[in-house]
Amino acid sequence: MMLLTDDPDFIAVQEATRYARASELALPSVLGWGTGLYPITKVGYCDLGAGTRQGYISGYSPFSSTEYLSCRAGTQIYVSATGSDSSGAGTIGSPYLTVNKAIQIANAAGQPATIWLSAGTYYRNASGGYINAPGATTLPTVPVCLMAYGGIVKYGCIDNYTWAADATYTNTYKITRSSAGAVYNQALRDRFGNAVMYTKAASAAACNARPGSWYTDGTSVYVNPFDGAAVTDATASVYLTSDTFAINWGAAPQHFFMDSNDEASAWDLMGSRVKIFASAYGASPKILAMRRVSARYASSVSADAWNGFGFDNWWGLIWLEGCYAGRASADCFNFHNTLNAQPLYAVTLNCRGVDTGVFGSGSNNGLTLHENVIGIDVAGRYEYNQGGTLRNINTSKMLAHGSTFSSDRGDLYLSGGLVPPTEVGTLNTAQIWLSECVVNPSGPTAYGINVGTGGAVSVRNMPTLGGRIFGNVSTWF
Template sequence: MRMSGLDLVRRGSAGRRRAPPAGLGFPLADYPLAIRRRGGRFLCDFKPEAYAAAALAGPAYYVDIATGNDANPGTSWGAAVKSIFAATQLGNAGGVPFQVWVKAGTYSRVNNFTNMGPMVIPTQPAAYRAFGGRVTCWSGHDLSWPATPHATYGNCYAVARSTVTVVLDLLRPNAFGDPAELVRVADAATCNATPGSWAQEGGTLFVRRADGAVPSNINTRVLIVVDAFALDATGKSVYLEGFDFQGGANGGVFVHGSAARHVIAVDCSARYAGGPSHAGDGFLIEDSQGLAALVRCVAASNANDGISFQWTRGGAPTLSPLTIDCRGHDNGRHAHLANNGLACHGGLAAIEIGGDYHDNCGANVLLTDASKLWCIGTFASRSLGDVGRGGSDGPIDFHAAGTSQMWLERTRSAVSTHALMATDIARIRLRQHEKGAGQAELAVGGASILTD
């Protein structure tokens, strides 16, 4: 893995150590974290691999989409399996923590974590690492596209496929450089009249690409209502590095169910979870009992939130969220309301370092219930709000609601109507926050915005 800013502190960088705010409640005794400022950045001594030590010391299995065979033992590159789920099955059978190295490439659900059905859950602590480049795992599989247009709707191409959530144009980027989505329309007739659209009629998918080209598995990708990566209560600690997830029924990376474990993702992304008729967050981590750390991860173009941490079990939460140098943008797609780049719900205590959250259809950063969040060096800008869709959220960069408490230290905001909003009886405390020209601050009712 490349050297990152996280490691530079251990090599002697200068800068005053930042003390967490009193009352934050993040368990630093269990998850030590030293943060320093260097130039315009904040660096910390967090080492994600330390929370996957057992898996990274365990037996290794190898996956190669190009040359592997699932009948192989998977114990070397020369005997690699073809599917990530097959490597998981081998690791589970070994009965000890294990690691999986995955050769760079694109893995549909035929060969990724899900085995054309539910995800194959690692029942031992597991570490999955990309090798030789990025690994893309997407929630669908190649289709048998016809070579000729539909007999009735001559601008469309039709293929057998149901439960579609998103159709991607792999040749045309959106405003953020990701593959553009084709627009879902009501029926085949409307699709026929609308370049760059798709429609679902029963078990048939109709597609009209904007460029008029014949759809193929090279230029068009169809995501469906299945999981991309979903860890339930039976799953153990997991470490992910170098993975790009596309689609997901509930989330690109969906971790749910009560279990004592750590969830660590490094240099990963989650895009296009959910769709016009199906909700989905990019990274949705709820009710795990342990550290949930995202490092240099990207959550973009998801139907709902980009990154969402939730505690639904009541009582004192034992989920500890940490985000470092993450990005969340273009979340809250289609007609979905009140969606965020980063959100914490349910009384969590969390730390956000150096993130960049923008162009989300809701507050860019949201804190609710009795949660507590320390943002240090975070930048939030260009919130789109959701009023235009019939919602009640205007463009807000940082929003604290309920009885939550948010600390903003050397953070920045820009462009959005409101830099800061505190509602109910929430509290936002500022330590050198820089807001953009013309941005407002709003504290409603018994809420407050204070400068330390």
């Protein structure tokens, strides 16, 4: 008998079983994972061929947790890039314009909430496009889930403009805009699928002389297009140096989720960073979970270089699933816990981080854990970063299963930093357990594994390791 169904969960299970489970691994007890809070039992991956691995985790998911389901069953509020905070009602037919307005309504209702964002581009100047960054300071006081639906929700520190040919520098087009950090051409893509960045020129005259360049004098932005065609927002996205997605919870963090209604929907956060932190721990551990979220083109050129995803001072769980970070000016994924009194448990499942360190600063890692962070990475892929691909520090501990760490460029030669090309490295007393990972250095003189004094790396089912190996490296079974 043939069973016909369009149930997506059933279909996903059938697709997964088409492939042999290449590996399944119980968590090593030495990792110290908080199984009482987040009872993960096993991690594993399926090999889909052509170097692609699909990871999974058994025993627990925040997206089936009581906290998540409470948001899904709670207050329902709708937001659209064409909505209105003044005349909207927060319904699907009459949505609000901003997330900030929706958070105010959720707080007033006093119960967990789901805030639905319809697909579209949320420009800052057209739709108040901040999520709790400067200009939108309302913090959630209840658990919240931000839900993308209907396609891709594009959000970031970008405005929309009307470009005009400049009368003096006739090869350029100009807008009035201060605090520009970078300019990208969304119509052109590099080998990673990211937009191509314009080269910053030293003056308007120099920009005029070089196609594919841009310049800012602090008042105007000039762009000399690659092909001589008239510039539009589609061919010149100007990313600013201010946050649009940053949540400082203060001393009252709440459960917080970002998700999408189906696999055709997702979040594309452009020219900004995901920065979520607290100034003090809450009264109890909290869940922060994101699924199908990308953070690209984090473009600050200040001393505060921007990570794609950056977290600090979170007591509880941070779970990133199917997330992507690329073209950041610092790390792709960065976990800190500077308060250091309570553990932060971090999961990166099927995540990817590529091509960081775009402005040439030092120590731009693909994935890095710091103080008192316990991490699990499953089937991650981190490549072409600058300053150590997996680089864990302080007292952090991490298990990586079925992940790929490849082609790190280091910062020693590129920007005068201290890190030679290194795929896996530790500082201080950090510990890493690698299971069936691919470690593919950029060349024979690069480090496959480089362990600092006091740290340790243990490997399992990894018979070949490229590059140089240094420090306390052992095997485990």
